[in-house]
Amino acid sequence: MKLALSPEEVAFRDDLNRFYRTEIPQEIRDKVQYGLDLTRDDVVTSHKILNDAGLAVPRWPVEWGGKNWTPMQLHLWEDELQLASVPDPLTFNANMIGPVIAQFGSPELKQRFLPATAALDIWWCQGFSEPDAGSDLASLRTTAVRDGDSYIVNGQKIWTTMAQWADWIFCLVRTDPNAPKRQAGISLVLFDVKTPGVTIRPIKLIDGRHEVNEVFFENVRVPADQLVGEENQGWTYAKFLLGNERTGITAVGRTKVRLAVAKEYAAQAKSGKSTLLDDPRFAARLAGIENELLALELTLLRVVANSSEGRPNPASSVLKMRGSELQQAATELLLDIAGPDALPVGGAETASPDWAQRTGPSYLNFRKTTIYGGSSEVQRTIIASTILGL
Amino acid sequence: MDFELTEEQVLLGATVRDLLARAYDQESRLKTLETESGWSREVWSQLAELGVLGLSFDEEDGGAGAGPVETMVVLEELGRRQAPEPLLDAVLLPGGLVRAVGTAEQRQRILPEVAGGARLLAFAHDEPGSRWPDTEVAVTAVADGSGFRLSGVKNPVAHGDCADELVVSAVLPTGGTGLFLVAATAEGVRRTPYRTYDERRGAQIDFESAPAELLGGPEAGDASGAIAAAIVAAQASLNAEAVGAMTEALRLTSEYLKTRKQFGVTLSKFQALTHRAADMYVSLELARSMSYYATAALADGVTDPMIASRAKLQVDRSGRHIGQEAVQMHGGIGITTEYPVSHYVARLTAIGRTFGSDLEHLRLLADRVAGYGLAEL
Numbered sequence: 001m002k003l004a005l006s007p008e009e010v011a012f013r014d015d016l017n018r019f020y021r022t023e024i025p026q027e028i029r030d031k032v033q034y035g036l037d038l039t040r041d042d043v044v045t046s047h048k049i050l051n052d053a054g055l056a057v058p059r060w061p062v063e064w065g066g067k068n069w070t071p072m073q074l075h076l077w078e079d080e081l082q083l084a085s086v087p088d089p090l091t092f093n094a095n096m097i098g099p100v101i102a103q104f105g106s107p108e109l110k111q112r113f114l115p116a117t118a119a120l121d122i123w124w125c126q127g128f129s130e131p132d133a134g135s136d137l138a139s140l141r142t143t144a145v146r147d148g149d150s151y152i153v154n155g156q157k158i159w160t161t162m163a164q165w166a167d168w169i170f171c172l173v174r175t176d177p178n179a180p181k182r183q184a185g186i187s188l189v190l191f192d193v194k195t196p197g198v199t200i201r202p203i204k205l206i207d208g209r210h211e212v213n214e215v216f217f218e219n220v221r222v223p224a225d226q227l228v229g230e231e232n233q234g235w236t237y238a239k240f241l242l243g244n245e246r247t248g249i250t251a252v253g254r255t256k257v258r259l260a261v262a263k264e265y266a267a268q269a270k271s272g273k274s275t276l277l278d279d280p281r282f283a284a285r286l287a288g289i290e291n292e293l294l295a296l297e298l299t300l301l302r303v304v305a306n307s308s309e310g311r312p313n314p315a316s317s318v319l320k321m322r323g324s325e326l327q328q329a330a331t332e333l334l335l336d337i338a339g340p341d342a343l344p345v346g347g348a349e350t351a352s353p354d355w356a357q358r359t360g361p362s363y364l365n366f367r368k369t370t371i372y373g374g375s376s377e378v379q380r381t382i383i384a385s386t387i388l389g390l
Numbered sequence: 391m392d393f394e395l396t397e398e399q400v401l402l403g404a405t406v407r408d409l410l411a412r413a414y415d416q417e418s419r420l421k422t423l424e425t426e427s428g429w430s431r432e433v434w435s436q437l438a439e440l441g442v443l444g445l446s447f448d449e450e451d452g453g454a455g456a457g458p459v460e461t462m463v464v465l466e467e468l469g470r471r472q473a474p475e476p477l478l479d480a481v482l483l484p485g486g487l488v489r490a491v492g493t494a495e496q497r498q499r500i501l502p503e504v505a506g507g508a509r510l511l512a513f514a515h516d517e518p519g520s521r522w523p524d525t526e527v528a529v530t531a532v533a534d535g536s537g538f539r540l541s542g543v544k545n546p547v548a549h550g551d552c553a554d555e556l557v558v559s560a561v562l563p564t565g566g567t568g569l570f571l572v573a574a575t576a577e578g579v580r581r582t583p584y585r586t587y588d589e590r591r592g593a594q595i596d597f598e599s600a601p602a603e604l605l606g607g608p609e610a611g612d613a614s615g616a617i618a619a620a621i622v623a624a625q626a627s628l629n630a631e632a633v634g635a636m637t638e639a640l641r642l643t644s645e646y647l648k649t650r651k652q653f654g655v656t657l658s659k660f661q662a663l664t665h666r667a668a669d670m671y672v673s674l675e676l677a678r679s680m681s682y683y684a685t686a687a688l689a690d691g692v693t694d695p696m697i698a699s700r701a702k703l704q705v706d707r708s709g710r711h712i713g714q715e716a717v718q719m720h721g722g723i724g725i726t727t728e729y730p731v732s733h734y735v736a737r738l739t740a741i742g743r744t745f746g747s748d749l750e751h752l753r754l755l756a757d758r759v760a761g762y763g764l765a766e767l
Contacts, residue, residue, distance in 0.1 A: 001459045002392040003686040003767065009391075072391065083764070260763040267760065283756035288703075290765045291755060295704045297767065298679035302393045318672050381661070383668035388644045390658040390667060 005072075013076045016055075020084035023049055033085035033257055034355060035334075035362050037209070040123075040165045046087045047120040056089040057118045059244075061102050064114045075304040082253025092124040092161075093117045095244045097170040100188070100237050104229035113190070125193070127157040127171030127215060128238065134159075135378050137172075138182045138235065142217060144173035144189060146224065151175070151189060153197075153220040159372075163200050163213040169193050176232050186234040191222045207361035208345065242374065243316075249373045250323035252297045258330040259290055265337045265355065276337060289329045296322045314386045317379040324369035324376065335363040393682050395463065403463040409436055410471040416730055422474060427552050428591045429474040434507050443481050444505025447489060452502030458623065458688035462630040462681065469634025472733050474590060476510070478631070479549035483624045484511035484557040490616045491569055493607040500555070500571075512553035514544035514572075514595055515617065522621075522746040523695070523754070525614055527567055529560040529597060531604075538604060539578070540570060540597040548744075550574075550593035551583035558602065559617060566612030570602035577601070588740035589733065619693040625745050626688055626698065629681040629705045632741045636674050636709060639716040639734040643667060646720055663719055670712045677708035683767075696758065703751035709738035710748075 005013065021029075028042045050056040051065070058077055060066035069077065081088070088094075098117045101109055116122045133140040142155025153173055163169070170190050179185030193200065197220035202210045229237055263286070266277040276282050296319065303313050335342055338356035345357055370376045384390040395403070413433045414422070422430050437443055446461055447453025454460075461482065468477060485504050488497060488511070503509035517528055529542030540560050550556065553574050562568040572579060578600030583593040604610055644667060647657040657663050684701035687694060713735040717724035724731050742748065 001395065001682065001686045001689060003683070003690060005391055256764050259765070263760065263763060277760045280753075280756060283759045284752050287755035287759045288752060290759065291700050291703050291752075292676070294683075294700060294765060294767070295676040295680050298683050299675055301391060302679055302682070305391045305393050315675060318675050322672060322676070377665065380665040380668035383671050384664035387671055388640075388664075388667055390644060390647055390664040 005076075009072060009076065012073060013080055016077055016080040017084065019053065019055070020081055020086045023053070024084070024086045028087065029085040032087055034261065035258075035358050038087060043087055043090060044120055044123075047089050047093075050086075050089055051119050056120075057094050057098060059095070060098055060114075060118070064098075064102050064110065065118045066102075071304045075301070079253045082251065083257060085257055090120055090123065092126055092166075092170075093120055093122070096126060096241050097124050097190075099244055100170075100228060100241050103240065104233075104237050106229075108225070109228065123162070123165055123167045125160050125163045125166035125169050125215075127160060127169045129159045130156060131158050135375055137238065138186070140172055140174060140186065142171070142173050143177065144175050144187060144222065146175070147221075149224050151222045151224060151227070153189070153191075153217045153222055155217050157215040157217075158203075158212075160200075160213045160215045161211060163193065163215055164202065164210065166193055169198075169215070170228070172234050172238055175234075179232065183235040185232055186238070187231050188228040188234040188237045189222050190226045190228065191220065195220050195222070197221070205365065206367065207365040209361065209365070211365075249369065250296070250300055250319040251327055252293060252300060252323065255293055255323075255326050255330050258327075258334065259286065259293070262286065262330065262333050262337060265334070269337055269339070286333065289326065289333065292322070292329075293326050296326060314383070317374075317382045317387075320373060321370075321376050321379040321383075324373075327369045328363075328366050331359070331363045331366040335359040393686075395459070399459055399463050402460055403467055405440065406437075406442060406464050406467040407470070409433075409440060410467060410473045414471060414473060416728075419472070419474075420728070423589050428585070428589065429476060433473065433475055437475060437477070438505065438507030441505075443477070443507055444501075446482060447485065447501050447505055451489065451497050452505040458626060458685050461623075461627060462685040465627045465630035466634035466637075469631035469636075469737075470638045472635065472638075472730070472737060476549040476552070476590075478624060478627045479512060480504075480510040480553065482627055483620055484513040484553075486620050486623060487513065487557050487569055487613075487616060488571075488605065490620065491606045491610065491613055496571070496603075496605060496607075509555060510549075510553050512547050512550045512556050512574075512593075513620075514547045514550060514556045514558040516544065516546055518543055518545050522750055525567065525617070527559045527561060529558065531560040531562055531568060531570060531602060533563055534601070536608075538570060538602045539599040540572060540602045541599055543594065543596050545594035546586075546592045547595050548590065548592050550595050551581060551591045556595065557605065558597070559613070560602075562612070564611075567614050567617065568610060569605040569613045569616070571605055572597070572600055572602045586740065588736040590740070618695065621745055622693045622695060622698040623688060625702050626681070626684045628741050628744060629677070629684055629701055632705050632709045632738055633674070633678050633681045635734045635738050635741075636677060636712045639712050639731060639738070640667070640670050640674055642731050642734075643670065643716045643719050650721075657719070666715055666719065670715050673708035673711045677705045680704040695754070699746065699751040699754045702746060703748050703755065706742040706748040706751070709742050713738040 024046055028046055031038055057065045058067035058069055062068050101113055130140045144151035144153045173187055173189055174185050175187040176185030197218040199216040201214045203212050205211055267275055269276040271279045300319055303315050338359040341352040341356035342360040344350050344352045441454050442464055444453035445456045449455045481504055488500050529540055531538040531540050556572045556574055558570045558572050559567050560570055578598045580596040581593045586592050650657050680701040687697045716731050717735050720731050723729045
């Protein structure tokens with residue numbers, strides 16, 4: 001049992017730390033640190049700088065830009081990125097469709113899509129959820145019917161994150177409505193969101209912003225060579241993809257930064273004759289959240305330090321569940337520090353500071369974290385069945 | 391970074407687990423708890439033969455020279471089986487102080503006998519009204535020839551009822567806190583034994599000019615640092631015991647949900663219950679991570695009270711959560727003494743109030759939270 005990193009790991013970490021803090025523009029990192037909205041250009045700029053340095057897709061196979069790093073190196077790469085407030089490489093590209101194509105795609109598909117996906121020359125979005133298929137994803141109804149060299153896609157997707165900025169969509173479709181099991185008749189297809197018949201409609205969220213969309217398909221013609229892997233094997237690919245998604249949502253580094261920012265603000269916020277940070281009840285709440293975060297970080301490190309290559313660890317459900325809850329706890333803390341100053345939104349001419357005005361929408365937006373990527377209830381079911389055998 | 395046990399450490403755990411499984415079934419354990427001492431001399435001898443009692447002592451003191459990780463492994467097994475033998479109270483904590491502060495002569499006189507199971511120690515430190523992290527003691531020491539005489543009251547003294555020799559903290563004539571060796575049968579020592587709510591034993595000990603030997607010899611000064619370090623190590627041991635107890639409490643609960651039928655189906659068909667069991671698992675893993683953290687720090691030679699409090703805060707909270715939920719999901723059977731889960735819950739409750747409760751650990755962390763930006767490992 002050893003807490004310390006090896007000298008090689010320390011050097012590796014320090015190199016990354018230096019790179020992130022010197023090569024990614026300060027302005028972009030400030031936005032991440034203080035919770036401001038990123039533009040599409042910010043995300044692309046940051047992603048491209050990472051990719052040019054070989055740091056955007058380290059989990060991919062080496063021939064497509066991956067690094068063959070140890071689990072600990074991958075952890076340090078991600079942790080330092082979060083602590084330096086660098087935007088994540090676009091998750092739809094780096095963590096979702098890229099690894100699926102690399103694992104299951106034909107040589108032609110890999111050649112055609114992987115370099116552009118790694119470089120974010122294509123911005124992908126995810127066409128999985130439907131109005132009647134959320135946690136119960138296998139009940140999806142969007143159909144794809146083979147017609148010569150094409151599939152004709154009809155149906156509707158929902159909660160499609162950043163579809164308004166996307167170039168292409170990776171989409172689960174039902175290709176065999178008569179399959180004996182619902183999971184068996186599903187395929188994964190790729191297509192340009194500008195294909196005729198695709199309509200993207202924004203959904204305004206609880207925080208007043210535009211982040212997700214409904215996407216409608218009406219006789220969308222998709223060339224058959226844009227099918228990933230084999231027809232009717234899409235469920236396998238989706239499970240592979242979602243397994244990658246879950247571990248990425250822990251966000252310990254991001255929550256740490258958010259708590260550090262909370263301390264900055266709390267040290268300036270008046271409370272009685274002193275500051276909020278000096279209020280023992282507030283300090284106890286902050287210390288409590290911080291301690292739970294530390295326990296989660298150590299749990300993450302246990303998974304990382306002892307993980308065998310490629311084997312999904314059931315503890316990843318613990319990480320997803322607690323990680324998302326602590327993200328919420330941190331945004332709630334910030335909202336409480338802001339107090340009444342959180343009420344105005346976009347009130348540039350008011351006395352309420354900008355940061356305080358952002359805390360309400362941010363708190364409300366983060367309600368999503370225990371819902372997406374497998375809700376907390378789904379994670380509990382996974383723990384109960386796969387770990388406890390219930 | 392590494393959180394895996396070595397092969398030897400795994401083997402040590404398995405050996406202790408086997409020994410305790412042979413020593414105790416539910417019935418024999420209950421019988422042992424009813425005896426006057428509340429634990430078994432026979433099991434104690436077996437632990438001594440296995441080298442468990444001397445595990446953490448140096449080889450020249452009759453020990454095995456093992457470290458905090460081995461201690462953690464053993465305590466986790468004691469916690470899992472709820473073996474009542476006082477390894478922490480009679481050996482690790484007071485023996486650790488003798489090892490840290492004692493002269494070579496004192497160590498060699500005392501520790502081999504402790505490792506062999508023939509001599510039991512107890513650490514008499516808490517005083518009426520004191521509460522972790524108080525370090526002030528009121529028991530006084532006055533010089534008397536080549537030795538000292540102690541006066542005052544110590545309570546509670548965990549397993550003070552069975553100790554042969556007490557390691558007592560007391561105010562030195564020159565100021566500061568010293569540690570003293572006092573024979574439990576010495577004139578001027580009065581013991582009032584009692585049972586505790588977690589089925590262990592303790593005693594109040596009154597000293598009335600009781601003869602005492604200064605630990606560390608005549609040159610020994612203030613031992614506050616050694617006491618603080620010993621308590622940090624004891625907290626890590628309690629964490630490990632609690633993790634063992636929580637592991638078993640959750641296992642018993644999962645088994646119960648799979649077998650107990652209500653409304654014609656097993657309880658495991660009710661999602662309201664399985665989701666709560668999943669939350670218990672989350673609590674357990676977080677506690678385990680923190681226990682490993684505190685132990686790994688000790689193994690690196692770091693005795694940091696902040697790390698100790700971080701770990702124990704999580705362990706205490708997890709212990710309360712798992713204990714309460716285990717009882718609730720067992721229904722009525724969970725609050726009977728004949729069914730084991732109640733014993734785990736009682737013990738977890740006591741551990742959560744030994745060497746600081748969540749309230750006190752949180753206060754310590756909160757007092758320092760403004761002193762740094764990012765919390766780092």
